[in-house]
Amino acid sequence: MKTVYTHPKYLKKVPFHYCPGCGHSVIHRLIAELIDEMNIHDRVLGIPPCGCSVFAYNYLDIDMTEAAHGRGAAVATGMKRAFPEAIVFSYQGDGDLAAIGTAETIHAANRGENITVISVNNAVYGMTGGQMAPTTLLDQWTTTTPYGRDAKTAGHPVKMCELVAVLDGSVYVERTAVDSPANIRKAKKAIQKGFQVQMDNLGFSLVEVLSPCPVNWKMTPVESWEWIEKEMEKVFPLGIIKDTTGKKDAD
Amino acid sequence: MDGNSAIGEAAIRAGCQCYFGYPITPQNELTEYMAAHLGKRKGCTFIQAESELAAINMVFGASVVGARAMTSSSSPGISLKQEGISYLAACELPAVIVNMCRGGPGLGSIAAAQSDYFQATRGGGHGDYRTIVLAPSSVQELADFTHRAFDLADKYHTPVLILGDGMLGQMMEPVEFKHEAPEVLPVRSGALRGAKGRPSRIIKTLSSNPADVEELNWSLFRRYELIKKEEVTYETFMVDDAKLIVVAFGIAARIAKGAIKNARASGLQVGMLRPTTLWPFPSQKVRELAQNTKQFLVFELNMGQMIEDVQLALEGKGEVSFYGRPGGVVSAPNEVLRVITRLYYQKGLEK
Amino acid sequence: MKGYIKIDGELCKGCQVCLTFCPKSSLSISDKVNASGYSPALFKEDGECTGCAICAVVCPEVAIEVYRG
């Protein structure tokens, strides 16, 4: 008898508070698996965002500190500069990253801070009840775009990966999704690469993960996973946006 | 040495490992000093951040991993930093913040003022907290208090604010540094350094349970009570036989001191109380002085902020007058002397 | 049968994502509810399992363990 899959070592054994079908817990799990597999538990430091996954520290069994909304990249900068041996990642939602924290994110990337930003994009403000996010799609319904997002009044979805990729300080930028087993595996590999880039002192890495929010999207979990593939990926194309590390994946 | 640079040198000698700043007049010499002298030190970091918000949150990050960290700004920039200061206070993290205060509100003027007294002593940001506030009035004190600020911050796990002003920051005076910079930089215990061989740690303030937040507040305020008991400092000047006591802090206290010397020369029995901690405020000392002196004159470079603390401390057991000039217009000593003299005779203190 | 899975019926929130992705369509939903009020996923009595672990990969609750052999 061989165990193919079991509970990751650094994920606390408590039920998640997330809604059914939510992508956050999947991403938490990937991070927990990687911390074990990459043997970095001794020196990994995490920063959860504001929003639903602010409670990431209730699940990930690692040293973590809260940061004010949007300031993850700045806090990570301070931590990494004062303790360069650490592996520092911030886990940030789309509002965190692309609205209130745009400046912090862009400038941390531009300075080439040796940190990893994991950005969870679900095109909506989840915890506050489904308001428009910077990444909300055009015509998408939210509680603050009740007639659908109109570019004339509410602007366009912000593409952080592409924005960050044009900066000379960023070295590795990839967009992935929680919408299928294959893409979940790719997301894990992308986060792994992000950590590796940091361990090799190469500079700033950003991994964006498109993630379902069935409750605020008013969909069933399965529908929400499908919606990512059908709608979100048209606006937010998956794949490596930038890789100047000069290193190819092992496989 | 100018005041701003003196803070920088003192900070380095206090083992400050990280400085994060953003340019704003009149404190730029400090940022520049740190750029020149801190960044090149082994294990130390200087960053000119993209904003005051980013700077204070970098301080937060450095403090999380146990480094001595500081930032500095002037009034409008300090407003922006209040977000981070609130989180630092809530997360019980040490940090040193320098405010070279200018005339406000808004952009105001870049001239010396004391208009941020309320902001400094009432917490400043959202939530129920206080920061220790030190008020130097010479370049030597800027240096000494910077060292003390780092020690206090570590001792009480709380942000400490140094409230100066544009004039203190710019003026040059002799200064003597009493410490050598440490070779090995200290890492505070309790810092996040990776959960090697111990349970993982969380630094957080959010709780879904209001009782937890209440408990945090209780614990903060128990510590604040201790700080009030242990850390009040002040200077008195010719108070023993004084019939009128001027209460002033920072640069205003120096102006007042000049005026008091002249008043004494004309035979007026005037003294001064200069709080060097604004929070905690030397309320006890004010009450003590009120046993012999009934007339108090509060002199500030604002429209009357510290006067409220003096009134609260007196509990009606003395009479308080106020003189101040807002917006960065600085009174000259003879102007203050005129106010002292007028008040002295008005109250019949010559008899 | 080459593999089998264990579903923690109390952790499962009945999102049915595993049902959608199981290549052998071996999962269904229980007609009972768990303590949280969700109808958890269930391995079908006649279900086939290769131990591919796709259900575990997609499960948002880390409620599935997979064994082979």
Added chain:
Amino acid sequence: MGRSLAQAAMEEGKSATYLPSYGVEVRGGTCNCTVAVSDEEIASPIASSPEYVVVMNQPSLVKFQNQIESGGLLFVNSSLVDSQISRGDIDVVRVPASSMAEELGNPKSVNMVMMGAFIKKTNLVSISTLIDGLASALKNKEDLVEINKKALLAGYGLF
């Protein structure tokens, strides 16, 4: 100029403060500084009515001549300031500093010419302390030290 005066006073064991004006000021404007020198501790670095005022240009004369203490000394850069001094209760020392500096071949040393004249008249600090101060302030810039020293001595030798 103010800074080197404060520095020299400090070297001679006196208390000194140097307080620059700060803010938006153009060359030719009324940029100013206050220096306090005393044998005792200095209370206020701000002077209500200074004993000495040095004005280097016309706008500064207009702005500062009324502040000077009665019986005080007003130093004017007479190369640039030609108007009459309205106050009768002060002594005026005219130093053609700009033209002297030009003659010395370095117009920028105008402040050191004035400084030389200033300390000769006031005796606040000794000329040798100032010259030593120049050397330490301008380390590795021997030529600049020479230029400034020459200017200082020229002003000093004027009276």
